[in-house]
Amino acid sequence: MGKIIGLVNQKGGAGKSSLTNAISHELARKGYKVLVVDYDPQGTQTMMFGFNRLSQFAGTERDITGLFEGKTVKPISVKENIDLIPASPSLREEAESGRMGKELVLANFLKGGFGKKGLADRYDFVLIDSPADSGTLTVGTVNASDYILIPTRLTFVDATGLVGTLQTVIQAITTFRLDLTLLGFIPVAYKPRLKEHNDVLASLKQTIPQILEKHPFVKVASQELFFEPVNDRIAWAEAAGKRISIREYIEKEKKGQRDILLTVERIADQIVKRTALPEKAVA
Numbered sequence: 185m186g187k188i189i190g191l192v193n194q195k196g197g198a199g200k201s202s203l204t205n206a207i208s209h210e211l212a213r214k215g216y217k218v219l220v221v222d223y224d225p226q227g228t229q230t231m232m233f234g235f236n237r238l239s240q241f242a243g244t245e246r247d248i249t250g251l252f253e254g255k256t257v258k259p260i261s262v263k264e265n266i267d268l269i270p271a272s273p274s275l276r277e278e279a280e281s282g283r284m285g286k287e288l289v290l291a292n293f294l295k296g297g298f299g300k301k302g303l304a305d306r307y308d309f310v311l312i313d314s315p316a317d318s319g320t321l322t323v324g325t326v327n328a329s330d331y332i333l334i335p336t337r338l339t340f341v342d343a344t345g346l347v348g349t350l351q352t353v354i355q356a357i358t359t360f361r362l363d364l365t366l367l368g369f370i371p372v373a374y375k376p377r378l379k380e381h382n383d384v385l386a387s388l389k390q391t392i393p394q395i396l397e398k399h400p401f402v403k404v405a406s407q408e409l410f411f412e413p414v415n416d417r418i419a420w421a422e423a424a425g426k427r428i429s430i431r432e433y434i435e436k437e438k439k440g441q442r443d444i445l446l447t448v449e450r451i452a453d454q455i456v457k458r459t460a461l462p463e464k465a466v467a
Contacts, residue, residue: 186219186307187459188294189367190329194352195345196316199335199372201228202420202430204313209429210452212265216308219259219267223248223290223325224315225279227271233262234427241270251289252278259303267307279320286320287360291328309459318352326356331367331405331459336388338371338381338413343388350392354399365403366396367458370451373420374413385413405458411451417441 191200201224208218222229227238241247245258249272259267279286294310296302304310314325326332332353336346346369357364369392375381392409396402419441423433430448434441 185295185302186217186304186310188304188310188312188328188330189333189455189459190312190314190325190331191333191335192314192322192325192349192353193334193336193345194316194318194322194349195336195342198316198337198342198345199370199414199420200224200316201232201313202424203333203335203370203372203414204229204311205232206430206448207452207455208266208309208311209263209431210448211309211455212263213431214452214456215265216456217265217267217306219269219303219307219310220262221248221269221290221294221310221312222271223275223312223321224271225273225275225321226315227273228424229313230268230270232424232427233268233270235270238271238273241272242274246270248272249274249278251293252281252283252286257293275321279324287324287327290324294328309455318348322352323356326353326364327360327362329364331365333367333370333455335370335372337373338384338388340380340384343384343391346388347391347395350395354395354402357402365405366409367405367455368409368411370411371413373416375416376413385410406454411454412447414447414451415443417444419444 191204193200208220212218246260248257248269250257257269259269262268294302294304312325314322334349336342371385419434419438423430431445434445
């Protein structure tokens with residue numbers, strides 16, 4: 185079964201969608217078969233793959249809300265080695281319904297059970313882009329995941345959101361008795377010369393281990409909890425605006441910001457290493 189990685193942060197603007205998109209393209213470029221699940225009703229990830237109208241999938245075999253009715257949802261092939269399950273604005277309505285077991289819907293679909301194979305069997309990696317809250321869809325993302333990856337900006341407000349997100353993950357692990365591994369934290373929009381960013385990063389590197397020490401049942405993929413920071417560059421917003429991957433945008437229009445690509449490459453390499461998936465031989 186493919187490694188299922190949920191990207192979560194209950195605070196908005198943490199870079200989940202941009203990172204999910206960038207990492208999926210990088211893993212695909214390395215030869216891995218990747219499924220991206222847009223589990224956020226806002227559909228930012230879906231739009232980043234070039235789909236401007238989420239309503240176009242309503243009632244079709246691509247409609248992710250069909251999962252809540254026990255239906256099978258068919259992914260879309262969007263790039264070489266990348267498939268997408270697009271978001272739906274109706275996801276929020278489903279999440280707020282009184283339906284029993286709604287937090288387990290995505291997990292059952294991806295992992296299977298009761299004699300059925302999960303969709304994750306067809307892929308090397310599954311990346312789930314979750315909403316910016318601590319509600320049903322985020323808890324559902326945690327339930328469905330083998331690994332949790334938490335991106336965060338480096339402001340004091342964002343640090344509070346990160347700690348709250350980690351607590352949500354820990355609560356889900358205990359409530360649902362999950363066999364889950366914390367893949368790590370990715371600082372984003374980092375400005376190396378900004379004192380606040382460096383102070384917050386240093387503080388988090390002290391605070392997070394202290395929290396985890398109180399919850400020894402939480403598994404970590406590496407003792408190095410923090411990935412390399414992703415520097416703040418205008419190319420991120422511009423690529424999202426053009427609905428193309430960060431790699432494609434930089435290679436075509438912003439070659440001076442190739443440091444971003446090198447960072448994403450190293451993060452992807454670390455993800456492969458931390459999930460213990462064999463490296464692909466790419467021609």
